[in-house]
Amino acid sequence: MLLLVLAPVVVVAAAAAFILFKFATVDGDFTLVSRGAPRREKVDGKVVWITGASRGIGEVLAMQFASLGAKLILSARNREELERVKNSIVNKHPDSRVEVLPMDLSSGEESLKETVHEAESLFSNAGVDYMIHNAAFEREKRRALEETEQALKATFDVNVFGTINLTRLLATSMLDRGMGHFVVMSSAAGKVPSPGQALYSASKHALNGYFASLRSEVLKYYAVVIMPANQLYIVLLC
Numbered sequence: 001m002l003l004l005v006l007a008p009v010v011v012v013a014a015a016a017a018f019i020l021f022k023f024a025t026v027d028g029d030f031t032l033v034s035r036g037a038p039r040r041e042k043v044d045g046k047v048v049w050i051t052g053a054s055r056g057i058g059e060v061l062a063m064q065f066a067s068l069g070a071k072l073i074l075s076a077r078n079r080e081e082l083e084r085v086k087n088s089i090v091n092k093h094p095d096s097r098v099e100v101l102p103m104d105l106s107s108g109e110e111s112l113k114e115t116v117h118e119a120e121s122l123f124s125n126a127g128v129d130y131m132i133h134n135a136a137f138e139r140e141k142r143r144a145l146e147e148t149e150q151a152l153k154a155t156f157d158v159n160v161f162g163t164i165n166l167t168r169l170l171a172t173s174m175l176d177r178g179m180g181h182f183v184v185m186s187s188a189a190g191k192v193p194s195p196g197q198a199l200y201s202a203s204k205h206a207l208n209g210y211f212a213s214l215r216s217e218v219l220k221y222y223a224v225v226i227m228p229a230n231q232l233y234i235v236l237l238c
Contacts, residue, residue, distance in 0.1 A: 044069035049119055049128045051105065051166075052135030054081035057185060061132060063089055066096040071123050075103040075115075076135065097123065105135055105162025106154070109169075112162065116169045127177055131170055133163050134185045137203075141196025152199055159203035164210055171214075181233045184211050 048065045052058040054076035062072055066089045074082045082100040089096050099122050103115045120127045137158035139151065167182060174180025186204050193201040215234040 040068045046129040047071045048130040049073040050132040058134040066093045072098045106157035130181045144198035155199045160206045
């Protein structure tokens with residue numbers, strides 16, 4: 001009888017221990033990893049545009065998408081570093097199709113409009129299927145009252161204004177083609193501010209607010225009412 005009573009407790013404890021072990025050892029966001037391995041059929045042959053692709057998360061994402069068969073557009077300000085990432089990808093995945101497209105998100109709407117046109121014309125005018133917003137301006141920590149107008153402008157030009165302008169310019173053509181995906185690399189700072197990150201945190205709060213609102217508008221006016229077949233998928237990663 002005692003064994004029958006303890007059996008469910010043991011099962012629950014074992015399951016909890018397994019989940020805690022996975023949480024402690026997993027390389028990535030647990031909620032995403034729990035969905036299983038990446039599915040190649042979702043991105044194979046699709047055009048994926050990654051900003052901030054010259055290093056860090058952007059470089060890792062580029063390599064991962066290449067392994068899944070995506071056609072890549074790599075953007076950042078430093079062409080030399082982008083070429084390095086491209087060569088690294090091609091060396092590991094010789095059949096990869098990778099284009100380098102230098103871009104400065106703070107350059108203004110007209111410049112970004114030309115960049116979007118160039119991106120959409122690559123790969124035989126295939127357009128862009130996935131836009132990965134990974135670029136960000138981050139600086140050394142500073143107290144909120146010590147920040148300057150110059151620092152405020154530099155942060156928001158890249159993290160907010162440039163990212164939003166790029167989205168506006170690209171979303172219309174995505175909807176015209178019937179489908180598109182925006183993946184926004186936000187930050188925990190956009191949800192839980194921390195000392196020394198006032199401007200960065202504010203910019204990520206703004207980004208979260210914009211894309212959450214855009215998602216609700218697109219679902220209401222495009223995916224349901226106006227164009228049932230046309231959808232934008234928006235994912236915020238913090």
